[in-house]
Amino acid sequence: MKIAVIGSGGWGTALAAMLAKNGNEVIMWSFEHAEYERLKNDRENRAFLPGVLFPEGLECTEDISVAKDAELIVMAVPSFAVRSTAAKLSPYISENQIIVNVAKGIEKGTSKRLSEIIEEEIESKCDVAVLSGPSHAEEVGRGVPTAIIATSRSQKAAETVQNVFMNDKFRVYITDDIIGVELGAALKNVMALAAGICDGLGLGDNSKAALMTRGLAETVRLGTALGGKQETFAGLAGLGDLIVTCMSMHSRNRRAGILLGQGVSAEKVPEKIGGVVEGYFATQSAMQLAKKVGIEMPITEQVAKVLFEGADPRNALDALMTRDKKKESGTAWS
Helix, strand or coil, X not given: CEEEEECCCHHHHHHHHHHHHCCCEEEEECCXXXXXXXXXXXXXXCCCCCCCECCCCEEEECCHHHHHHCCEEEECXXXXXXXXXXXXXXXXXXXXXXXXXXXXXXXXXXXXXXXXXXXXXXXXXXXXXXXXXXXXXXXXXXXXXXXXXXXXXXHHHHHHHHHHHCECCEEEEEECCHHHHHHHHHHHHHHHHHHHHHHHCCCCHHHHHHHHHHHXXXXXXXXXXXXXXXXXXXXXXXXXXXXXXHHCCCCHHHHHHHHHHCCCCCCCHHHHHCCCCHHHHHHHHHHHHHHHHCCCCHHHHHHHHHHHCCCCHHHHHHHHHCCCCCCCCCCCCC
């Protein structure tokens, strides 16, 4: 299959290399000319995936029009660049193609899911699918066994993605719940910031386990209110992605949270991380959506106060621990 991977960061590179190893003809697009030249000459993404050499069948380009010849287009750009990149792609899209978005996030301002943005910009000229789940580029690039999930409003598109991506090291499940998958992917970044703050404050396993569990409860409340299925959040796109993002040092969001917990200001953290911290955007959007549907999200609210109001992380922790008494589930005794 002819595949165009739009975006040459760590995730785009890892997937492009894997798809080429799967026997596909893959071309990877870079936004910057200098980056394109480096990738073309080095046959390796030394900035994000050092040591992962490009296989035969993987080429690079700086001409986005190559998408017109692709049967499958993988969108691997940061969430903030999804709309502008989809607009650039739109003239080259036809109805027989499939676009697979692999970014995780919610658009700042509109609070729209990324698949919705792509559909808007390409005027629904082809099917849009989403690939998500617990997956670090650093591990996928090295062939570490990984399980992930594909979804689309089109069953045929989801099954095509499953067939094209799947191999003995990369297992792909499918679901029809595109809303739940995208919201789980975005909201886990908020919880990873909170988990990192726990680590930065020097708290223990008890604290982090409580944070992750109650964070998942918040995600389920908001996700189901917006149309996602509860079981999705117990699967790869929900619990699975939450675990990997909250526990791993590969996670920019967790590393950002650690710095916040150690007292680094929210403004300086992205510079120290050296990349996009998707949780910043997701926190704002989650608060907007929660207010829209009347959902209580206390952890997200405290993360927002740390990020955007300069709140001390320890005060945010105290606010969570001293909330009114609650029950976890079930009904009150009669």
